[in-house]
Amino acid sequence: MVSGNFRLLNAHALTYLTINPGDLIHVTVFGRHVVLANSLSVASELFERRSRIYSDRPELTMLTMMGWDFNLAFKHYDDPLWKRHRKVFQRFFGSRSPISIQPIQEGQAQELLRQLADTPDLFFLHTRNYAASIIMHAVCGHEIIQKNTYLIKLATDAVDTLSEEVFFGAQVLFAFPSRECDLLLEIGILDVNAQLVKHLPEWFPGGAFKVLARETRQVTSTLQNIPVDLVKKSVASGSTIPCLTTELLELPDSKSEDALHESDIKALTATAFAGGIHTVESPLKSFFLAMVLYPEAQRRGKAEIDRVIGPGRLPTFQDQASLPYINAMCKEILRWHPSVPLGVAHSLLAEDEYEGYYIPKDTTVLSNIWAISRDERVYSEPDLFIPERFLNSDGTLNDGDSSFVFGFGRRVCPGRHMAEATIFMAVASVLSVYRISKAKDIFGRDIQVKEEYSSTGLITGPLPFRCSISPRSEEAKILLNNFS
Numbered sequence: 001m002v003s004g005n006f007r008l009l010n011a012h013a014l015t016y017l018t019i020n021p022g023d024l025i026h027v028t029v030f031g032r033h034v035v036l037a038n039s040l041s042v043a044s045e046l047f048e049r050r051s052r053i054y055s056d057r058p059e060l061t062m063l064t065m066m067g068w069d070f071n072l073a074f075k076h077y078d079d080p081l082w083k084r085h086r087k088v089f090q091r092f093f094g095s096r097s098p099i100s101i102q103p104i105q106e107g108q109a110q111e112l113l114r115q116l117a118d119t120p121d122l123f124f125l126h127t128r129n130y131a132a133s134i135i136m137h138a139v140c141g142h143e144i145i146q147k148n149t150y151l152i153k154l155a156t157d158a159v160d161t162l163s164e165e166v167f168f169g170a171q172v173l174f175a176f177p178s179r180e181c182d183l184l185l186e187i188g189i190l191d192v193n194a195q196l197v198k199h200l201p202e203w204f205p206g207g208a209f210k211v212l213a214r215e216t217r218q219v220t221s222t223l224q225n226i227p228v229d230l231v232k233k234s235v236a237s238g239s240t241i242p243c244l245t246t247e248l249l250e251l252p253d254s255k256s257e258d259a260l261h262e263s264d265i266k267a268l269t270a271t272a273f274a275g276g277i278h279t280v281e282s283p284l285k286s287f288f289l290a291m292v293l294y295p296e297a298q299r300r301g302k303a304e305i306d307r308v309i310g311p312g313r314l315p316t317f318q319d320q321a322s323l324p325y326i327n328a329m330c331k332e333i334l335r336w337h338p339s340v341p342l343g344v345a346h347s348l349l350a351e352d353e354y355e356g357y358y359i360p361k362d363t364t365v366l367s368n369i370w371a372i373s374r375d376e377r378v379y380s381e382p383d384l385f386i387p388e389r390f391l392n393s394d395g396t397l398n399d400g401d402s403s404f405v406f407g408f409g410r411r412v413c414p415g416r417h418m419a420e421a422t423i424f425m426a427v428a429s430v431l432s433v434y435r436i437s438k439a440k441d442i443f444g445r446d447i448q449v450k451e452e453y454s455s456t457g458l459i460t461g462p463l464p465f466r467c468s469i470s471p472r473s474e475e476a477k478i479l480l481n482n483f484s
C-alpha cells in the first residue's frame with residue numbers, strides 16, 4: 001500500500017503513481033480517505049467479490065445542487081430508484097434489448113460516412129453527432145430526432161456542464177467545480193464541512209459555484225422534460241414511435257414498488273444521454289488518431305474488410321464474427337486510452353480489511369482503469385496501439401479483454417454492449433471506404449500529430465488534431481455515391 005497526501009489528484013497525476021501495480025494506493029484528500037484499486041486483481045477482489053460493501057457512491061453535493069442527482073450513476077446503493085432505474089437500463093441496453101438498436105447503428109454509420117464525405121475536417125463534430133444520434137434515436141425515435149435536431153445540442157451541452165465543470169478531484173471533494181476548489185480551500189470551508197457551502201449566499205467569496213449550480217439546474221431539468229414531452233405529444237397525435245420512451249410510457253400502471261412514474265422515465269432518458277454520448281465519442285476520436293499514427297494497423301484492418309466483405313457493400317453486424325482484426329482493433333481502442341480513466345467513484349458501506357490494511361467505512365474507492373490499461377504484466381508496451389495483442393497467432397481472437405474500461409461489479413456500465421456495438425460499426429464502416437492519413441500543410445509536407453489528451457474531467461478524449469480523410473478507392477467513391 002502506497003500512502004500519501006495529495007492536494008490535487010487527477011488522471012494525469014496518477015500516471016506517475018502506477019509504478020506499483022497490483023497494490024492499493026491510499027491518499028488523503030482534505031483529510032478524507034481515498035483508495036485506488038490499482039490493478040485488475042485488486043479491482044475484481046474489491047468491487048466484484050466484495051460488491052456487497054463496495055457498491056455505494058460518495059455524497060456528491062455539487063452534482064445534486066446542479067440537478068444531476070436524477071442520474072442513476074450518482075445514486076446511493078440503497079436508493080430504491082437506483083435499483084429500479086438500473087433494471088430498466090440493463091433490459092433496454094443489454095444484449096437482448098426489446099428495441100432494435102442495430103438498425104439504428106447501421107443507419108447512423110451511413111450518416112457518419114456521408115458527413116465525412118462532405119466535411120472531412122469536421123470529423124470531431126461528426127463522431128459526436130454519430131454517438132449522440134444513436135442514443136437519441138434509441139431513446140426518442142427517429143421521427144422526433146429528425147424533426148428536432150436541436151435535441152442533440154441540448155443533450156451534448158447539458159453533458160458538457162458535467163465534463164467541463166466537474167473534474168475528478170472535485171468528485172472526491174464532493175464534486176466542487178475545479179476553479180472554486182482553491183478558493184474554498186483557502187478560506188478553509190472545505191476542511192470544515194463540505195455541506196456548509198450549501199448555505200452560503202451567492203455573493204460570498206467562492207459562492208459563484210452556486211450561480212453555476214443554479215444555471216445548470218435549468219439545463220438538467222430541460223434535458224429531462226423536453227424529449228419525453230415531445231414523444232408524448234407525438235404519440236397523442238397518433239404516431240407510432242418505436243423507442244425506449246414509448247416502451248416505458250406504454251408499460252401498464254402498477255402499484256408495485258417497481259412501477260415507473262413519469263419522473264422515472266424522464267430521469268432514465270436523460271441518464272441515457274448523459275452516459276452514452278461523450279464516453280463513446282472519445283474512443284471514436286482515438287480511433288482516428290490511431291489510424292494516423294499506426295498506418296500498419298489501418299492497412300491490416302482494411303485488408304480484412306476487403307477479404308471478408310469486398311468493395312461493393314458496407315459492413316453489417318452479420319459480418320462482425322468474421323472480422324477478428326477489426327474486433328481486436330475495437331478492444332485496443334478502448335484499452336489504449338480509456339475514456340473514463342478513473343471510473344466513477346465507489347464508496348465503502350462498512351469498514352474493511354485488505355491484505356492487512358484497514359479501510360474505514362465511507363472511504364472513496366476508485367478503480368484506476370488507467371493503471372490497469374498500463375499494466376505491463378498483461379500488456380507489453382502498453383503505450384503503443386497494438387490490436388494484435390488480442391489475437392492468437394492464427395489470427396483468431398484470444399481471451400484478452402478490455403472490458404475493465406466499463407468498471408466493475410454491481411455498478412458496471414449498463415451501456416457497455418451498446419457502446420461496443422456502436423464503436424464496431426463506426427470503425428468497420430469508416431475503414432471500408434476511407435483512407436485516414438496525416439494532413440498536409442500548404443507546402444505539401446505532413447502535419448505531425450501528437451497523442452495529446454485532455455487530462456482533467458471524469459471523461460477524457462483526444463485534443464483536436466488534423467488528419468486527411470479521403471475515399472480509399474474508386475469503388476469506395478462509387479459506394480459513397482450510391483447512398484449519398
Ligand code: HEM
Nearest residue numbers: 073275276279280340343344406407408411412413415419
Ligand atoms: C465506451 C463507452 C463507455 C465507457 C468507457 C463507459 C464507462 C463507464 C464506467 C467506467 C462506469 C462506472 C462503473 C463503476 O462504477 O464501476 C460507467 C457507468 C455507467 N454508464 Fe457507462 N460507459 C460507456 C458507455 C455508456 C453508454 C452508451 C451508456 C448509456 C446507454 C452508459 C451508461 C452508464 C450508466 C447509467 C452508468 C452508471 C451505472 C451505475 O452506477 O449503476 N455508459 N460507465
